[in-house]
Amino acid sequence: MKSLQTSVRASDTIAIGRAFVVTRQSTTVVANCGSEAEEIERFTTALDSSIAQLEVLAESNDIFAAHLEIASDEMLRDSVLEYIGSGSSAMEACQSACSDLVAMFAAMDDEYLSARADDIKDIFARIEANLSGGVVNPFEGVKQGDIIVAKELLPSDMALVDLGAIRGFVTALGSTTSHVCIMARNHSLAAVVGLGEQINQIATGEMLIVDSMEGLVVINPDSQTLDSYLVRELNLEALRKEQQTVAQQTVEYQGEKVAVMANAGSVEDVAKAIEAGADGIGLFRSEFLYLNSSVEPTEEQQYEVYSAAARACEGRPLTIRTLDIGGDKAVPYLGFESEENPFLGWRAIRVSLDMEQMFCRQLRAILRASSVGDVRVMFPMVTTLEELTEAKQVLEKCKAELKAEGVAHNENIRVGVMIETPAAVLIADSLAEQCDFFSIGTNDLVQYIMAADRANIKVSHLYNPYSAAVVKAIKMTIDSAVKAGVECSMCGELASDSSAVEMLLEAGLRKFSVNTGSVAKIKYTITKTKTN
Numbered sequence: 001m002k003s004l005q006t007s008v009r010a011s012d013t014i015a016i017g018r019a020f021v022v023t024r025q026s027t028t029v030v031a032n033c034g035s036e037a038e039e040i041e042r043f044t045t046a047l048d049s050s051i052a053q054l055e056v057l058a059e060s061n062d063i064f065a066a067h068l069e070i071a072s073d074e075m076l077r078d079s080v081l082e083y084i085g086s087g088s089s090a091m092e093a094c095q096s097a098c099s100d101l102v103a104m105f106a107a108m109d110d111e112y113l114s115a116r117a118d119d120i121k122d123i124f125a126r127i128e129a130n131l132s133g134g135v136v137n138p139f140e141g142v143k144q145g146d147i148i149v150a151k152e153l154l155p156s157d158m159a160l161v162d163l164g165a166i167r168g169f170v171t172a173l174g175s176t177t178s179h180v181c182i183m184a185r186n187h188s189l190a191a192v193v194g195l196g197e198q199i200n201q202i203a204t205g206e207m208l209i210v211d212s213m214e215g216l217v218v219i220n221p222d223s224q225t226l227d228s229y230l231v232r233e234l235n236l237e238a239l240r241k242e243q244q245t246v247a248q249q250t251v252e253y254q255g256e257k258v259a260v261m262a263n264a265g266s267v268e269d270v271a272k273a274i275e276a277g278a279d280g281i282g283l284f285r286s287e288f289l290y291l292n293s294s295v296e297p298t299e300e301q302q303y304e305v306y307s308a309a310a311r312a313c314e315g316r317p318l319t320i321r322t323l324d325i326g327g328d329k330a331v332p333y334l335g336f337e338s339e340e341n342p343f344l345g346w347r348a349i350r351v352s353l354d355m356e357q358m359f360c361r362q363l364r365a366i367l368r369a370s371s372v373g374d375v376r377v378m379f380p381m382v383t384t385l386e387e388l389t390e391a392k393q394v395l396e397k398c399k400a401e402l403k404a405e406g407v408a409h410n411e412n413i414r415v416g417v418m419i420e421t422p423a424a425v426l427i428a429d430s431l432a433e434q435c436d437f438f439s440i441g442t443n444d445l446v447q448y449i450m451a452a453d454r455a456n457i458k459v460s461h462l463y464n465p466y467s468a469a470v471v472k473a474i475k476m477t478i479d480s481a482v483k484a485g486v487e488c489s490m491c492g493e494l495a496s497d498s499s500a501v502e503m504l505l506e507a508g509l510r511k512f513s514v515n516t517g518s519v520a521k522i523k524y525t526i527t528k529t530k531t532n
């Protein structure tokens, strides 16, 4: 018996099964390249083959549809051609362009966006495989109940393995925000990531225990360890079934209804959340529409998405957050200048108020969608009352336009504010008088209150949502909302943490907006809270 350990808590389940170690084709780096024209020709042929493969795969899988869009983007082609133009071989140019794009996405603070670094690696792995002779499926030979062991697992790998048949993943690279962890959480699979070189100790066919909660992999366990894990596995399975039943019910705290909604970034996310038992969408991150496109989405395109999301909610609330870009989320076609302190710079509502026409296109689309469901609008990164007043004035202008055009919309659409800056907490009383609801964004609130960048490992001990100052800010916000009679929800990551449930309920929170994978767990925890 041997044990491997990481500090990453990737998901909350355990698995016992046979190891399947993935071996990959190696790609050859040709440093002595041909002429520039020959290398351009080699790259173009490999890119075209990749696009042709993705076109076929995209018909049955959304991951590949997203890859097809990125692979067809001029930005990808141009960034490789630029390296070839400065003397690199096609393979070297792909590797350099890949590193640039991966670094750009990986630096982003948002889980969804940083996970897109994996998509970039994945697309380039395909192009590079095509450059060196073709793509093979590394998962041939995987058996029912296997645990996949690999240096790294990318989004397209997830599409090649039958997630219903395997038990979990073990990887050398990766963090909690890697695509593999997101998939593990969404499919209740075990995962231990970031094991580094230790992973080389695992061979195909060996028995593994993968304990995601402890970041532990046991190779060839002795019978005592195996027995204790078999019992834990059975208990966890029973608990999961119980949670799933509660997920489809309405939960209460001390006789009062508590809504457990979900966060979403696409119509598919909304549908999955509702299926998982979510009582609506407490945060629809509209920026994905802008980031997944090479031009600003039109009012019509936005209306299509927002109204489809509203329909998918089947009468439950859909809270659409207006564009939250800037900071770590760059939209290349908007041509923003780089800033010294992007998180303290031109982002979110500040951008929307300065780019009023773009803001209007979005607000008109949201208003139109409000005629097909319980759609609400929410403004991100508000720091002054004036910002809210100004945003509401633009909203009123859009309503008046739609009315004059005879276009259906909800004139009384509910308006909310994200409380994610210390300033918003301190003026919550005044904001509450001017809006219908709050949503506490702890992801940003923690970093602004503690002055600790959440991506900076050296200050990670300070990036703590349980810090006294943060807890006090949360309480102040809820108190202001309760006093003014406006709804208060929480859509930051803290809402998905079952250890925080009791504290939040006692502070008066009655609305949570969580990751889809946490809906069942949070509803269950609410029903089991000691003070309930």
Ligand code: PEP
Pocket (backbone or CB within 6 Å): 110, 283, 285, 324, 420, 440, 441, 442, 443, 444, 445, 491, 492, 493
């Ligand atoms: C937050 O800051 O808590 C939040 C939900 O917004 P985002 O993570 O999208 O910045």
Ligand code: MG
Pocket (backbone or CB within 6 Å): 420, 441, 443, 444
């Ligand atoms: Mg935020």
